[in-house]
Amino acid sequence: MKNRRWAGKRSGIAFGAVALILTALVVPYACAGTTGAVPFSGDNPSSGTRTVTIADITDFHGHIERGADNATAFTVADSHNPGNMIPVSTGDLVGGSPYESAVEKDQPTLDMAKAWGLTISAIGNHEFDRGVADFNNRIADPSNGIDWLCANASAANKSPDGLLSHVRDSTIRTVNGKRIGFVGALTDALGSVATPQITRDADLDERAVDAINRVARELKRSGKVDAVVALLHADASAAADIGRDVDVVYTGHSHAIKRGTTAGGAPIYEAGSFGRNMAVQDLIITGAGRRATVRVADVDLGNGTSHTAVDGVLGVDGLNAHPAQAAWMSAGAEENDEVSRAQHIYQASATYANHTGSAVIGTLASGVNFDKQGSDKHGNTVGVLVADANRESIMKHVYAGNRLPVIGFSNNGSLRTPRLDMNGDGKVTVREVDSLMALQFKAAHETLTGRDVKRVLAEQFRRDDGRLERRWLGISSNVTYRYAECGTAGESGNADAGVDTDSGADTNADADECAADEHAAVRIANLAVDGRPIADDDLVIIASNSYLLQGGDSYPAFRAGTNYGELDMPYSQPLHEYLAAHQGLTAVVAVPVGTQA
Structure with a gap:
């Protein structure tokens, strides 16, 4: 599994101590007022049912000052379903960023994402802020560890000689014995939020929803996956026509907190912006391939996360400093733990930014x-x-x-x-x-x-x-x-x-x-x-x-x-x-x- 961070990377005595603390801190997530949430009861191998957890952020825009909050939220989401959580982004991870990240061309944000274990993202329009070639050659460089998805970019552009040669339609992760397909797409309105040159270079030749439906159908009906997650960098309303081959949709772009339902009956979530919110869902999967059934349940992580007006989207701003995290942080977390690494990345970037920006x-x-x-x-x-x-x-x-x-x-x-x-x-x-x-x-x-x-x-x-x-x-x-x-x-x-x-x-x-x-x-x-x-x-x-x-x-x-x-x-x-x-x-x-x- 490519997403190694969430598959038993932590081990040994230090992890054991942290795990005990987290077990004490993590509360059941079937809180009053949380529609559709059910307590996590583990897997049922006899029926072929297993649970995979998805945790989504969108429109982070280089706000690395909240990087430790997100690292904490991802870690708590992982503790909810240990080793079986996949962090994702719905685009605009970089671009339009605060000075601490922007002064270094958003490399601190890419380093932060690596610290989180983030390996999947849709492309947002701000990923192209420095041009399509810069995105492909620098931001989407495989060394950064992220599979960037944009199904509605032309196939020619994603060929080895294309301007988006490091971009793909979809990617698959095998987690907890289940194969999860991820398909991404970029807003059809790129021309209204990017320059004509960027719009030409991106070469979106298909409507975003049509591209998602096409790729999801190929994945599902070929039997290659057991569930499909769509990552659409467009307002939640743009996902309405997504069909039945997609099991859950995460959207972005408008910086709003929203929820909806696709034509195929899948829930749609839009998780705000700037690292202040996170959407966390369980995919409860029974069976495999074309015969698989998927039920989506909202997850309430507790532990200092807050409720928003939208079920399934949590507030995580300030989470790392919340008292619920203090015991965990003092319990012997490894030096290269995700939260510590996120803190160190921000501190180093802030020091550099203060030096260069104080004139x-x-x-x-x-x-x-x-x-x-x-x-x-x-x-x-x-x-x-x-x-x-x-x-x-x-x-x-x-x-x-x-x-x-x-x-x-x-x-x-x-x-x-x-x-x-x-x-x-x-x-x-x-x-x-x-x-x-x-x-x-x-x-x-x-x-x-x-x-x-x-x-x-x-x-x-x-x-x-x-x-x-x-x-x-x-x-x-x-x-x-x-x-x-x-x-x-x-x-x-x-x-x-x-x-x-x-x-x-x-x-x-x-x-x-x-x-x-x-x-x-x-x-x-x-x-x-x-x-x-x-x-x-x-x-x-x-x-x-x-x-x-x-x-x-x-x-x-x-x-x-x-x-x-x-x-x-x-x-x-x-x-x-x-x-x-x-x-x-x-x-x-x-x-x-x-x-x-």
Whole structure:
């Protein structure tokens, strides 16, 4: 069995002592209010019934500060069914990570996963943050010990010469005498959360659910496995059409805690994010191959784990420090025990991160900070700051003239922390900037017409059940514009009033212009850059990150750009340069995009 960590790896006197303590600590898991859970009663060889336990995390995103909590949870799950537990991940194990992992290209997270004994994962979109080739050659390198699964990537791409040569449709583990097949797939919406280049390189040529059903059918009906587990990096609702050949489904991507049921009757679990939750289930398997029957029972591990609102998904945040674990940790756990190794990995990574990230690159005026919290009336101050930095960087490195106006943009999805100066000491460090901008985008630029800039601005507004919903971009502070809501059906095309972003003056949307785009929620008017009016045919240089300018975060109007180019620098570098050049920054007030009259 490849998953050696959970098959008798621990032995000797030290393990015996730990096992005795764990026996005393582990409580029956048929707690009041736990729907569908039954006490673990062991196996029944005479009837051919054996139990295999699955413990799933998803969207860990390099949060190695919780690595010991997860190591503890996996260990307690193993003690529930000794030697017969399989840990799995449903994707986004790495990417968008805290500085401690990101500064070392997430190698600490891969080391952490190895310490846990994690050998199976679906691919998530953030596994591709540094490109598909980087994923295949570095993250999916066999030396890291993980079988990465993506059944809906093309077969050609998974061939020995393909960009995903280290990826497979499925993998099989034989545990407790039963063969468990695992099949993985990646969200069909990859194009909306990754750059066009990544989407092309990944080459998803089949709907995720169709791929899972196809592979599960092959595994089950060939008699190669006794049970099938699906790992789908997509929201739980995306698994609804999975068929009867799958016995349990684990999902992810939306960072939610959810439960559902497939068309084939299998339970679906989504276990949150960032290492705070874990889904643990018993597969109670009778018979073998095509004649096998599988019953799924939720496991309540006790021992400091907490209940969530969803049966089968446990809270494990803070588990390693829980009093229930103290006796176990003092009972002579082996030096290379999974929990100790996880602690050591984090401590070493934190020490390195503190050393590399403590340099101060900028200062803020007293009482000033830049945060991500916006409102219906305003964008967020950190988004405007990043947009101003993007603008200044492109004017410094690419376009030093003044004939064409330059606008900077940023998107909320590229900003990963709630504020710039996280500890509020007025000093901005390398760590704080790189944690805010932890994704692997590049600084980029392109040219849009004034008409296309207006389309970008209009994409900040959408209708939802008749209401105007706003999702502000960060826009450089040299930009002003007015917007007016387009008329809704039944209003004879009449538009509501809008508000000038700098003067507060009312304006009415032109019915003809709104009608030109049936999906438009607003009309943009009086666009000006540096006080200069921008006509529809004027050219404007746009400065932002590579993801947004390729239409990311559902802003497709950026794709109309020409002269697209990327700088040889991460998208955090413009902010590094801006902070260094503007010491003692005062708050940038977000452009006051006004309310409807």
